[in-house]
Amino acid sequence: MSEDLRTPHAPVDPEVEPPVVLERPGAAPAPGSVTLIIPTFNEAGNIAELLGRLAAALPAHLPCEVLFVDDSTDDTPAVIERAAPRFAFPVAVLHRESPGGGLGGAVVEGIGRADTDWIVVMDADLQHPPHLVPELLGEGARTGADLVVASRYIAGGSRAGLAGGYRIAVSRGATWLAKGLFPRALRGISDPMSGFFAMRRQAVTGGSGTLKPLGYKILLELAVRCRPARVAEVPFVFQDRFSGESKSTAREGLRFLAHLAALRSATPLARMIGFGLIGLSGFVPNLAALWLLTHTGLNYLLAEVVANQAGVVWNFLLIESLLFRDRRRHRHWADRIGRFTVLANADLLLRIPLIAVFVGSWGLGVLAATALALVTTFVLRFAATEALVYLPRKAGRSDPG
Secondary structure, three states: OOOEOOOOOOOOEOOEOOOEEOOOOOOOOOOOOEEEEEEEOOOHHHHHHHHHHHHHHOOOOOOEEEEEEEOOOOOHHHHHHHHHHHOOOOEEEEEOOOOOOHHHHHHHHHHHHOOOOEEEEOOOOOOOOHHHHHHHHHHHHHHOOOEEEEEOOOOOOEOOOOOHHHHHHHHHHHHHHHHHHOOOOOOOOOOOOOOOEEEEHHHHHOOOOEEOOOOOOHHHHHHHHHOOOOEEEEEOEOOOOOOOOOOOOHHHHHHHHHHHHHHHOOOHHHHHHHHHHHHHHOHHHHHHHHHHHHHOOOOHHHHHHHHHHHHHHHHHHHHHHHHOHHHHHHOOHHHHHHHHHHHHHHHHHHHHHHHHHHHHOOOOOHHHHHHHHHHHHHHHHHHHHHHHHOOOOOOOOOOOO
16 A cells, blocks of 8 residues: 655754654554654665565564655655555555655654554665564564664674775764763663664653654664663664665764754753853854954954954854754744844843942952852853743744744
8 A cells, every 4th residue: 555645844944843742643553563664865776675675574464564754856755656566564655845854854754653563763775674673573572672773783783884984983983972972861772873773652652752853863862852661682784775875974964963962952951061161162263253353453352342252153053053953943043143142242241240249249259259250140141041042932923044
C-alpha cells in the first residue's frame, strides 16, 4: 500500500522548528508491531534494493509497516510508490515540502504518524544492514529495553563503511563530545551517533513528549530528552553506501554542534552558565575593535563605546545560535538585536549606581562592591534577556525573523 501523507507547512525558519509534541494514538498498538521510519533525501537508487532486503529479513508473522519520510528533490517518492505493491508489508510515503529540522525532523514527523508498539529508525542507503532489524526487536523483547541501539563500537561492530580517516575521526570525536556533555543520559550507549536503532513508542511519548530535532543525530535528541529507562545494544558493521552520495557535510557538522549546545542549555541554570561564558568570550572582539579604532586615531573614550558594540554583536550571534535558537521565531531579528543591544549597554549604566550604593550604603570596599555589582548586573541581564528578548508571545503573534 502506498500513499502520499504530505502535510504542507511553512515554518518561519527551516533551521528552527517549534517543539514537536507527540501524542498517543487512540487505539492500542498490536503487541510487537513495528513501524520502520526511513528518512530519505534523493535516494531513488537505493529504494528497490532496500525494500527487497527488508522483505527477505522480516519474519512473515511480524506486524510491520514501512514509512518513508521524504525530503527529496528527485523522483524518490515516485520510485517508492512504484516499488511498494511488490511487497507484503504496507509501504507509505510522507513527502515534506519544507524539510524543517533536517533528518531529525523527518524522523520525528514519522514518529508522530506511527501507531505501533515499536519504532525502528534506519537510513535508506543500506549502510544500516536490514537483516539486523529482527535482531534489534528481539533484543528489546529479550531484555525489556526501551531503546536498542545498533552500535559500531562494541565487540562485533565496526565502522568499516565510513569513507576515509577524516570521517572516522569526526565520528569518533563527535561521540566523545556527546558522551562527555551528557554522561548520565548516554550511559549504556556506546554509539550515540548511530542512526540505526529501535525504540518503544511508549518511551518516546511517555518521556519529555517535546522534541526539538535539528540535523541528523536524532538518537541523541531522543536519548537526552526522553531518557529511556533501559537501554540495550547490538553490534553492527557499518556498510558501504549502495548508491548515491553521502549527505554528511560541514553544514551538518555545524548543526550538530548547535544541537549539542541547545540540548546542554535546556535548563535555566545551564543557559545562565552558557550566557556567562559567551559574555566572557565577548572581550576578544571588544579588545580587538578597541585596538583597531585607537590605532586609527579615534578618541579612546569614543573608541570604548564603539568597541563595546562589537562585543555586543558577538554575544548576540552566539546567544542566538547556541542558547535561544528555538525561540528566535517569537520576534523579528531586528527587534531581538535592538532589545539585546539596549540591555547590554544598560548594564554599563546600571553598574556605576550599584557600586555607589554598595559602597555608600552598605559600607563595602570598592573591589567587593565592583565584584557584587558585576554579579548582580549579570544575573539581571540574563533574566532580562530571556524575558524581554526571547519570551514566547501568545499564539498567533510571532514575527518572522
